Amino acid sequence: MNILGISAHYHDSAAALVVDGVPVCAVQEERLSRHKGDATFPLLAIELCLEQAGIEPDELDAVVFYERPMLKFDRILTCALRAFPHSWRAFPKAMKNSLGEKVWMRGIISSQLGVPGRKILFTEHHQSHAAAAFLTAPTRRAAIMTADAVGEWATLSVGDGERVLNGPTRIRSFREIRFPHSLGMLYSTFTAYLGFKVNEDEYKVMGLAAYGRPTLVDQARKLIRRTPDGAFALDLNYFEFHTTAERSYSSRFIELFGPPRNPYEPINLETAEGQRFADCAASVQRVLEDTLVEIARALHQETGFEDLCLGGGVALNGVANARLLAESGFERIFVPPAPGDAGCAIGAALHCDRIHFGNPDQDLPDHPFWGPSVDGSELARLAREDGHFAVELEEGALIDQIANDLAAGRIVGWMEGALEFGPRALGHRSILAAPHTTEMRDRLNREIKYREAFRPFAPVVPIDAAAHYFDIPPGGQRLARFMSGVFSVRPEWRQRLEAITHIDGSARVQVLEPAMAPRLHALLKAYGQRTGIPVLLNTSFNLAGEPIVNRAVEGYSTFLRCKIDVLVAGGTRVVKRTSATAKIEAERRKEEVA
């Protein structure tokens, strides 16, 4: 049975194909179209999915859209009517921004793919999030919590799931919190207030929070109150996102927290103003964590389960996830590599397979690599055409050479196997570097990533060495599998791991099991043999404002436009002509001296 899942028209469109119960391909449209956060109907992603499986659209048994457009339409219309006449200007804009063509989704899918309307199905948005979190996790029984900005109406849902190998699957939602009461919107409102891009830069707020103290937490608590039934409600006097598309916070919000940040001015943490913004970030972060922990704790008591599956964009908050692990009572927390809306494509397809069609449950591969594979020989050809130094090496020689490069302080663009699905580079499209000094961090920020100095880089470490360098609690390794938790760097290692240690001593570490990315694992070991520390800095392979690279040609073009020293794709290693020439000259000089 071939089931295509589609997520589109909000941000970060994606498609995923499930064949006989197992995903065969999942990819975000932006990685193929090369427009960051591409929200258009994901035709390229769909085409790729079909191509990977070698099937035509008429061989699809179902196409599932990741939410119910009419319910979303209902929510936007209801909110506009409630806020009338204040909303009369905003309504058409909200319709265009949030809804666009979605209401006509069945017709659009049918005409784009030539699939009859009866084969086109819809899941609820939070069902898609829940399915993406639970059905891809290696657990049979778990509590499920999903939280995001908003889908149709739900913004947070709690429930549970049970699946029997080769048998039936059940996913239940016990309760949900509805728009406009939303933890995601609360966080996004601060994202906008702090001058960052909503739906994109929420992680910058989390990064900034480490520089602040939650001195404004009492003010932040005024925005959200817990209700006697265990839910929460926002005090809507402080918000405007539910009535206008222009601004998400109200004048009362500004009275409480002060003037918003001008997005065009850098944040200077040396000034009182800069510190206030960091304190705002720390305060909303604290309120988010406290609320999630309380809801999860109640869910733990209610279900008695050991495992929690987390979905929705809020699950990208690694600091909150680590607190949930420490304080909610759950022993393990599973966050999929793509907990946000792109991941709903895989969630919708799996939900359709297991629940709608009732197909038997299967264990799924536990990795994020569902995209197209990179071709090393393509890189060799491109580089040689331009006169760069390219060699194709055997596995062992390549690992040795790259470990030497990294130990010598070179920055490496690393492309290997299939592209990651989700926002994080987990070892197949990464920029790797030595993690030891702040000079390296600053060099990466300045010369390659062109980004704010306050943002930390993440480390990757083999699973057997993780506890030596990082303070990872029981269950934390699972969270760290897909970089979903922030944990402490052990104090005795912070000085030697400066480039990946955040201001508060933490790191969003990826703990790597050899089977997930064997080549990167071998590289970490080889690097450890040379330097004594098998840890590398691992940041996504892209420049600011661009999506993560996909094919060799995109890695190569990025390599040429920034100061990455060495580029690897498959077995091919390329050095920039300048560095190669310099090396040859240095060797010649050495020979002359000898």
Ligand SMILES: [Fe+2]
């Ligand atoms: Fe969502």
